[in-house]
Amino acid sequence: MILSSVLQAIGLFIATNIDDIIVLSLFFARGAGQRGTTARILAGQYLGFAAILGAAVLVTVGAGAFLPPEAIPYFGLIPLGLGLWAAWQLWRGDDDDDDDEAKVEGKNVAVWTVAGVTFANGGDNIGVYVPVFLSVGTAGVVAYCIVFLALVAVLVGVAKFVATRRPIAEALERWEHILFPIVLIGLGLLILISGGAFGL
Template structure:
């Protein structure tokens, strides 16, 4: 049990450490308690979808999708990045009105899109676990999702980080999303596959 517990912690941290940077960025944009809760719910939903796909994949004992197909998820953060660049002029009232739903959807989609590496690790690892150990793993993932969310909030509210992000977040958020999308497309071989199709 201790081995599975330690493995679950290592697996979550190693596959989700990049999400911490995104959580810091999301928290720097959040101005209300509802928005911060939306970030948490979006993160848990995103990880839940990745875990669900991985459970199905491990149950079938094979990958449901080729790596390059998973890489297509990279277009999600690219589209969100372009949208963020185009909507910099959006008024605060409009942002507040649409903030909750769009933030929840954005966090969920970005978490899923950046989870190609998660699937590559979760699927074979879940295939080695029985029901009780899978339950323990899900609990560890939930606890560490809360820890990462809290860390993102704390780091985003450090005065020097907050000042830096408030000055540059309008540029930083779209750039991070665009880079994330390009990395996902590249690492999963999607660029090469699409090039070979045309």
């Protein structure tokens, strides 16, 4: 029974978070060469995912007024805003990577940025987790949360592995400054449109 619940939790985590590998890989590319990048990305991912779990648990125990379902699509404003800011910096030349030192050192990746994008990208996770949590009881919810939190570190490790493979790392180094805002803007628009925010 316990093994079955653990396997189900692993499957659910993979299904709802596999897309994070792309975004996290871009964060790793953005912070390449900066001391503490991995720790900041890990902390941000944990903060964002803990907020997702917290929201799912609150909704599960009946606090729907705290996070009404119609509010979830508006989380798309977070990556959209961050992506537009990154695009603005690129357009102004603040994100210019022509300097060799900039290529070696990368850019500072903020914990709150990773956390915000993780939380916004996990809005759909809340909708998936709530019915599962309702069906497994309190002990099951605790077990799922423990498994999920353990797998966050694995997810970050996989993203770092992907981002540091030579062909991928070279491609990310060349295109990260363009891909980063495009991915965040696209993610934000996808969340807003698929959720019907602003009547879209």
